[in-house]
Amino acid sequence: MPNARSLFSSALSLSLRKHRVWPPALLLIVAMIACLTAPASAAGIAVNGTTAGTVTLSVIGDAQRGTLLPAAQVVLQDGDTAYSVLERTMPGKVKSSGSGETLYVSGIDGLSELDLGPKSGWVYEVDGVYPAGSASMYRLKTGDAVVWRYTLDLGADVGAPAPEDGGTANAGNGGNAGSGGTSGNEAAVAAYGDDIAALRKLLLAKPAAELSEWEAFALGRSGGGVPDAYLAELAAQVKAAGGTYRKATDLERIVLAVRAAGADPRAFAGYDLAAAVYDHAKLTLQGANGPIFALLALDSGGFDLPADALWTRAKLVDWLLALQNADGSFPLSAGEAGNADITAMALAALAPYAEAASAASAIDHAVQYLSSVQLPNGGFKLERDENSETAAQVVIGLTAAGRDPAGAAFVKAGGSLLDALLAYRTADGRFAHTPGGAADPIATEQALLALIAYDRYATGAPALYRIAAERFADERQIAGWASDAVHEAYAAKLLSGTSASPLRFEPKRGITRAEFAALLVRLAGDRLNALPATDAAAFADAPTSAWYYAAVMRAAGAGIVNGVSASAFKPGDPITREQMAVMIGRAFGLSESASGIAWRDASRIRAAALPYVNAVADKGILLGAAGAFDPAGQVTREMAAVTALRLKNLNPAS
Numbered sequence: 001m002p003n004a005r006s007l008f009s010s011a012l013s014l015s016l017r018k019h020r021v022w023p024p025a026l027l028l029i030v031a032m033i034a035c036l037t038a039p040a041s042a043a044g045i046a047v048n049g050t051t052a053g054t055v056t057l058s059v060i061g062d063a064q065r066g067t068l069l070p071a072a073q074v075v076l077q078d079g080d081t082a083y084s085v086l087e088r089t090m091p092g093k094v095k096s097s098g099s100g101e102t103l104y105v106s107g108i109d110g111l112s113e114l115d116l117g118p119k120s121g122w123v124y125e126v127d128g129v130y131p132a133g134s135a136s137m138y139r140l141k142t143g144d145a146v147v148w149r150y151t152l153d154l155g156a157d158v159g160a161p162a163p164e165d166g167g168t169a170n171a172g173n174g175g176n177a178g179s180g181g182t183s184g185n186e187a188a189v190a191a192y193g194d195d196i197a198a199l200r201k202l203l204l205a206k207p208a209a210e211l212s213e214w215e216a217f218a219l220g221r222s223g224g225g226v227p228d229a230y231l232a233e234l235a236a237q238v239k240a241a242g243g244t245y246r247k248a249t250d251l252e253r254i255v256l257a258v259r260a261a262g263a264d265p266r267a268f269a270g271y272d273l274a275a276a277v278y279d280h281a282k283l284t285l286q287g288a289n290g291p292i293f294a295l296l297a298l299d300s301g302g303f304d305l306p307a308d309a310l311w312t313r314a315k316l317v318d319w320l321l322a323l324q325n326a327d328g329s330f331p332l333s334a335g336e337a338g339n340a341d342i343t344a345m346a347l348a349a350l351a352p353y354a355e356a357a358s359a360a361s362a363i364d365h366a367v368q369y370l371s372s373v374q375l376p377n378g379g380f381k382l383e384r385d386e387n388s389e390t391a392a393q394v395v396i397g398l399t400a401a402g403r404d405p406a407g408a409a410f411v412k413a414g415g416s417l418l419d420a421l422l423a424y425r426t427a428d429g430r431f432a433h434t435p436g437g438a439a440d441p442i443a444t445e446q447a448l449l450a451l452i453a454y455d456r457y458a459t460g461a462p463a464l465y466r467i468a469a470e471r472f473a474d475e476r477q478i479a480g481w482a483s484d485a486v487h488e489a490y491a492a493k494l495l496s497g498t499s500a501s502p503l504r505f506e507p508k509r510g511i512t513r514a515e516f517a518a519l520l521v522r523l524a525g526d527r528l529n530a531l532p533a534t535d536a537a538a539f540a541d542a543p544t545s546a547w548y549y550a551a552v553m554r555a556a557g558a559g560i561v562n563g564v565s566a567s568a569f570k571p572g573d574p575i576t577r578e579q580m581a582v583m584i585g586r587a588f589g590l591s592e593s594a595s596g597i598a599w600r601d602a603s604r605i606r607a608a609a610l611p612y613v614n615a616v617a618d619k620g621i622l623l624g625a626a627g628a629f630d631p632a633g634q635v636t637r638e639m640a641a642v643t644a645l646r647l648k649n650l651n652p653a654s
Helices: 007-011 084-089 186-204 213-221 228-240 248-260 273-278 289-300 313-323 340-353 357-373 388-400 417-422 441-458 483-491 513-523 525-530 549-557 577-588 610-618 637-648
Strands: 054-060 067-075 094-097 104-108 121-126 145-151
Touching: 054 084, 067 084, 084 094, 084 145, 104 121, 104 145, 186 213, 186 441, 213 228, 213 248, 213 441, 228 248, 248 273, 248 289, 273 289, 289 313, 289 340, 313 340, 313 357, 340 357, 340 388, 357 388, 388 417, 388 441, 417 441, 483 637, 513 525, 513 549, 513 577, 513 637, 577 610, 577 637
Parallel strands: 054 145
Antiparallel strands: 054 067, 094 104, 121 145
8 A cells, every 4th residue: 555545545535635724723612511501600590581681791802903892781581691692782793603512602793713823712701700611501690791802812811711720711721732641531532622623623614615525524523514515516526427436435435424414315416325335236346445334324324225235234244244354353355464444444334233242253353453453652553654544543443332542452551542643633733644744634534533433432422423314404503412312312202303394303492391291201111100100180281182191191190290280280381400300300219319419509499309409410410510500490402302311321220
């Protein structure tokens, strides 16, 4: 293989066209906070759509632009945050990406991050304090003073605390994220999140037509969107090719990119690309790559395959298992020596089939092989040359199989696998192909995929290639941190869509009392069946014809829910965090931990609810922030989806 280029890149015919010069790596990124949390300042927020006084908003730019918005009084609306008042007051002048906990303000009134140096960008303060977390999660109360400031030095020049002192503001961790070693801990994950965001920004700065399929795939799998213009350009290319590709990997690459972008490969540009994969007559033309990426592409959306398909999943798995060498490695072609590249890719393809004994054994053997050929510095070679792409592929393969790249098996005397991968990072945040080399576009995109794969592994999200099958019309409104949970909860029929044509989820809407009661009945069904049912009071506002009637009555009969009065249930009212905690605790029989938790807002939590609040927090089901629980806070449907999956995996006895 010339220059020992990664088999992943060469076999998949990735574009080698020159990338335009990229700016320095982005250093300003929103600090992630735990899902389902809210800052303590939410106290006093208005409910039921009423207003609650005013807040003051100011926007201060750099020395040349000066004040962009003098202090203005803004009427506070229900659920307002430090971001929503900014966007409403300056419509069309706020640039942002992400949503919820991942929302990041990149520009205001034409002044954007990196405009005045690699450490420049926007931060916000409330009442003289720089909050920890996204501005879209900081809910405001009457009288708050919000100031957005443009910083030239990661916040240091405007008084924001340094990251090492615990300050994050809107600028995130700051510094050269991820420098030094890694141990797979929370700090390492946060650092990789900064790298991912920086590389996403660089990709989004490119014309959509210049994005490679793997770059588009990375954009889609990193919690953000893929430009619509990219799909339009790709559709034109597919039409020009007549939906036919001699190399199966060209087709498989497109299927993965289309899936990650939220479109359906079964009906793309007038062609069924999934069928073109499983009926490809020359699937093994490129050796192991064709079957490997056929499995990854077909499993990315859980596509149904006809029984008479030329290549069924069983045939593909059996073909790969027969290819494995005695030492656990996988070669490009039968009879050849294996290598880390193909082995890692085969590992990712076989991971979904680990329940089968034969596949499980092959996976274990492959992992052992990879650990045995790892270099003393934690990296990997292809043929004679150490390179970043092979290290990246091993990270992706291990995480797909549920194995920790930062675990003991992949930490050698000179460092870990993740240490070795990050050692290829160049001064501008991209990645080199060989140690000490210049930034390389293929090395960069593969490193980005590896970092995304590890981030998803560390946060418990589905693996890099495991993409939800359903797509909602309001897909882009779903926060990146909640996307997988929403799709998994929908696929498991725990939560339904709010309309069928088009299919919508309404992720930001508060989940209602009726919706959550039905969700708990689905989750705790077996346990509820074991509980003695009592005669529940009839609710005048819960007619027998309502879709939720049976669930509400079952939950009421089991003592999980009560009415708001003797005859009213208020099924359409949004549920609060405190109400959710009580309902969960009752449904799953959770008891308070012995230690309890000293909430800063304990006075706002009803005494009868406090044991349940402590229990769900102790189990990691519903968390607080900065020592506060925010009992009156609203729970959105996307938050409920995350909670549902935590409950689905809950062992109450643990």
